[in-house]
Amino acid sequence: MARTSNLISALLLVSACQKPPEASSSAVPVAAPEAARVKVAPFSLSVLQDAAPSGCTWLRLESDGRRRALVTVDAACDGLQLAWSADGKHAAVRDPAGSARGPGRVWVVDLTSGQGVAQLLPDEGLTGAVGFDSVGRLVALTAHTGELVRRDDAFLFEGRRIPIPEEDEGAGLAHAYRLEAGAWKRIETVATRGDADAVFALTTTEMLVSSTVAGDADALVAQGLEEDSHDAARLDAVVPRRGHDVFGGWARVESRGGPLFAWQTAGEQTALMMPVRWELEDGHLGEPECLALPAHSPVRAMARGDLLLLAGETQARVYDVGTRRLAASFDGFRAARFWPEPGSRVPHGATAASAQP
Numbered sequence: 001m002a003r004t005s006n007l008i009s010a011l012l013l014v015s016a017c018q019k020p021p022e023a024s025s026s027a028v029p030v031a032a033p034e035a036a037r038v039k040v041a042p043f044s045l046s047v048l049q050d051a052a053p054s055g056c057t058w059l060r061l062e063s064d065g066r067r068r069a070l071v072t073v074d075a076a077c078d079g080l081q082l083a084w085s086a087d088g089k090h091a092a093v094r095d096p097a098g099s100a101r102g103p104g105r106v107w108v109v110d111l112t113s114g115q116g117v118a119q120l121l122p123d124e125g126l127t128g129a130v131g132f133d134s135v136g137r138l139v140a141l142t143a144h145t146g147e148l149v150r151r152d153d154a155f156l157f158e159g160r161r162i163p164i165p166e167e168d169e170g171a172g173l174a175h176a177y178r179l180e181a182g183a184w185k186r187i188e189t190v191a192t193r194g195d196a197d198a199v200f201a202l203t204t205t206e207m208l209v210s211s212t213v214a215g216d217a218d219a220l221v222a223q224g225l226e227e228d229s230h231d232a233a234r235l236d237a238v239v240p241r242r243g244h245d246v247f248g249g250w251a252r253v254e255s256r257g258g259p260l261f262a263w264q265t266a267g268e269q270t271a272l273m274m275p276v277r278w279e280l281e282d283g284h285l286g287e288p289e290c291l292a293l294p295a296h297s298p299v300r301a302m303a304r305g306d307l308l309l310l311a312g313e314t315q316a317r318v319y320d321v322g323t324r325r326l327a328a329s330f331d332g333f334r335a336a337r338f339w340p341e342p343g344s345r346v347p348h349g350a351t352a353a354s355a356q357p
Contacts, residue, residue, distance in 0.1 A: 038325040043307055044339035045316065048077040049332065056080060058093060058109075060339060063318075063328060071109050071116035077334045081129075081212035085136040088342030092138055094121075094130050094212050106130050108138060108179075122177045122184045128199035131211025137178055139208060141199035143192070144173035155191055164191045165201075176204035210340070218302040218309070218338045222251040222272055224264055235261055238285045239275050243295025246273065253301050255308055257321025261285070262299055272299045276310065278324065289326040291317055304338045311336040 045061045056077035058070045073080070075095040083092045093107040093116070104127050109116040121127045125142030133139055149156040154163045155173060164171045176188040192198035199205060199213075208214070225232045232250045242263060251264035251272060258279055262272040274297050277285040288310060293299065297312040307327065308319045316336035318328040330336065 038320045038323060038327045040307060040318070040320050040327045041305060043304065043318065045309075045318075045330070045333075046082065046335070046337050046339050047316070047330070047333035048080060048335045050077055050334075058082070059333070061330065061333070068114070070111065070114055071107055073107050073116070073118070075105070080335070082335075083131045083210045083212050083214075084340050085132040086134060086209040086342070087136060088340065090132070090136055090138075092130050092132070092212070094127075096127075096212075106138070106140070119179065119182070122175070122186075124186075125173075125175055128174075128197075129205075129211045129213040131208035131214070133178075133204075133207055134209055137180075139187075139204060139211075140177045140179070140184060141202055141205060141211075142175045142177065143198040144175060148173060157189065160189075162189060162191050165193075172198060174198045174202050176202045216302060216337055217340070218304050220253045220255060220260075220301040220303055222253045222262070222264055222270070222301075224270075225250045225252055225261075231259075231261065234285060235277060238277065242275055244274075246296070248273075255301070255303050255321055256306060257308065257319075257324060260288075260301060260308075262301070272301065273297060274299060274312075280324065288317065288319060288324070290329060300337075302338055307338075309336065309338060 040063070043063045047059050047061055049057045049059060051057045051072050055072050055074045057072040060068045060070060071093065073093055073095065075097065079097055081094040081096060083094070085091065089111055091109045091111055093109060095105050104121040105118055106121055107116045107118050121130070122140050122142050124146070125144045127140055127142045129141045131139055154161040157173060162173065170193060172192055174190055174192045175186055177184040178187050188202055188204050190201050190203070192201040205211070227249060231252060235250050246263070246265055248263055248265040248270075251262055253260040253262065253272070260276065260278045262276045263274065265271050265273060274293050274295055275287065276291060276299055277287060280286045291310060293312040293315055300311045302309040302311070303321070306321050308321050310317045310319070314332055314334055316330040316333060317326060319325065320327050
């Protein structure tokens with residue numbers, strides 16, 4: 001009952017926010033009258049929620065207020081990774097932080113029945129990703145961490161010579177495993193350069209329709225702005241105080257409803273964060289309606305049709321890009337994203353027919 005009450009207070013807080021653009025994160029959103037709600041096409045979100053007293057629950061939220069708890073795992077929500085089968089009937093929840101307890105774990109979830117089964121990941125190597133092939137079989141990709149026998153330009157492994165593609169002192173092996181009858185069967189081994197992206201050298205990686213390292217198809221791409229650009233000058237003028245001193249610069253995100261602007265961190269792994277602005281009907285720059293995320297909050301921008309999803313650490317706001325009005329607001333949920341549509345996933349580097357038997 002407590003969770004249901006929490007959801008009702010968090011869902012669909014729409015329009016007519018009674019907070020100024022730079023509201024603090026402690027402010028409580030105020031629900032507008034039913035008539036103020038912007039009607040949009042039905043949508044579903046995938047979210048994670050901290051479970052009591054510990055663990056994490058994966059849920060599917062519907063735009064009409066319904067929700068379905070799919071599985072609760074004994075792992076922290078932070079860092080959990082998801083993958084879906086092509087038909088949308090199965091999914092995998094990976095706990096990458098499980099190395100302290102062994103090789104790590106993945107929960108295989110039947111999305112029809114809501115049943116989830118925990119499975120230890122392969123104990124040979126460090127798992128970099130899990131995913132599904134075109135026929136719905138779970139696959140794990142690992143980087144070999146044991147000692148290797150090297151002779152000339154090849155590794156000797158289980159009676160095989162595996163050529164090293166480049167002369168590299170850091171070279172190693174990567175393995176692909178397929179889950180069959182509750183056990184992992186190795187289906188591919190290749191030599192790699194031994195870096196953090198070793199698993200991408202596997203042909204099997206290109207056969208996966210979804211994996212825990214694949215990008216979100218709905219995610220919008222950000223392009224950094226030059227400091228002396230017209231847009232950067234406009235943003236500096238309307239946001240004289242960002243609320244933080246994180247090094248970076250303004251970035252532009254293109255959406256169907258026009259550009260969105262956000263602060264972007266600097267470095268190899270850039271990320272968007274507050275403040276966020278877009279053009280209002282009068283042409284001025286303003287914060288999206290009722291966004292009200294903490295000043296240091298990261299922001300992920302995703303789009304599905306005429307809907308724009310802005311997600312913070314534990315918040316999600318869905319907007320109609322045509323009217324630039326808030327359609328739904330969710331609080332207390334992590335890792336919000338649009339629920340993938342069945343049949344929308346195809347192998348990244350090959351046709352389904354070329355998947356391994």
